[in-house]
């Protein structure tokens with residue numbers, strides 16, 4: 001069985017095609033800059049050379065049509081026909097309280113994803129476009145959705161409730177949901193395997209540090225707390241998102257700067273974080289480069305970002321009354337040795353001892369970056385949300 005996994009963002013579509021029996025990736029790639037004349041498709045077929053094409057791709061239906069075309073093309077394809085795709089799995093960021101597990105798409109599921117647009121404005125509308133594009137381009141093919149929120153549905157009420165009038169929860173379901181759950185779950189399972197210990201006995205802190213960033217406290221394989229909240233804005237400082245701030249800043253800034261609700265929301269989601277403090281970029285690679293060249297604002301942005309990760313690690317060690325291992329994953333967590341080093345150097349109170357050579361070497365592989373003597377292990381585990389989505393889709397389609 002072949003399964004196509006789609007992670008549709010507002011202006012991009014990432015995809016991976018899996019052969020489930022052989023557990024292989026047949027192809028992967030991404031379409032970026034959707035909506036522009038110079039959209040770019042980067043396609044990496046297994047066993048053939050990578051290709052990139054620039055063309056006008058104005059919306060998600062055309063983007064997915066282009067992906068399907070290249071998957072069957074003579075020169076760059078890996079399938080004879082689209083009919084060889086048996087099912088499609090989608091990443092969906094917000095599933096609210098309705099979805100504790102992955103599900104097959106039907107009219108009710110689509111209605112619920114739409115109802116949650118307000119709570120994940122950067123993500124859910126794009127996922128819905130992806131689902132519709134598959135319906136148009138591949139009618140009748142079963143689709144499954146895998147929610148970022150599902151893994152965190154195990155949090156106890158003292159962790160997921162906010163100390164505000166309960167009517168907000170009862171009437172409007174205002175609570176902490178948490179995101180990146182597929183990634184936190186995957187790296188927790190891999191960490192247990194790597195350590196050679198049962199997941200049920202481990203206290204893990206998983207740090208998904210990418211464009212969006214979140215930490216999770218994973219006790220015995222179950223999420224008991226996480227830093228993102230009602231929406232993916234709370235918690236750590238991110239590329240363009242502020243993360244935690246005093247809620248009183250919102251009405252104060254609105255009054256002082258004469259901002260509307262949508263303007264302040266856009267400020268906190270799209271024009272804050274690394275981008276705002278550095279005045280330079282939301283990309284950690286550029287921040288580190290500028291910092292090393294002596295740029296003060298880039299250094300301040302880096303310090304704030306790193307400090308907040310360290311504060312959450314301390315909080316979650318307290319929440320679980322201890323920690324066995326800390327895991328770094330996602331774009332920054334997997335690749336930025338300088339960030340990991342700065343975080344670990346200030347965690348000696350936990351008995352953490354960084355091995356600088358291990359931290360520097362072996363990019364892209366699962367590894368420990370602490371010494372044998374370190375009482376808490378720090379691991380780097382490349383995440384694989386797409387494989388988790390493919391596995392869930394496979395089980396759902398087989399059970400149907």
Ligand SMILES: Nc1ncnc2c1ncn2[C@@H]1O[C@H](COP(=O)(O)OP(=O)(O)O)[C@@H](O)[C@H]1O
Pocket residue numbers: 209210211212239282283284285330331332335336
């Ligand atoms: N070598 C690197 N050093 C530091 N940061 C990196 C490196 N490679 C990628 N990144 C960071 O990873 C981020 C993207 O992470 P990723 O997990 O792919 O995000 P998303 O899935 O949200 O698009 C980029 O913004 C970039 O800052």
Ligand SMILES: CC(=O)OP(=O)(O)O
Pocket residue numbers: 093148179180210211212213232
């Ligand atoms: C939920 C979230 O923030 O996702 P991403 O990191 O892909 O933006």
Ligand SMILES: [Mg+2]
Pocket residue numbers: 210211330
């Ligand atoms: Mg991501």
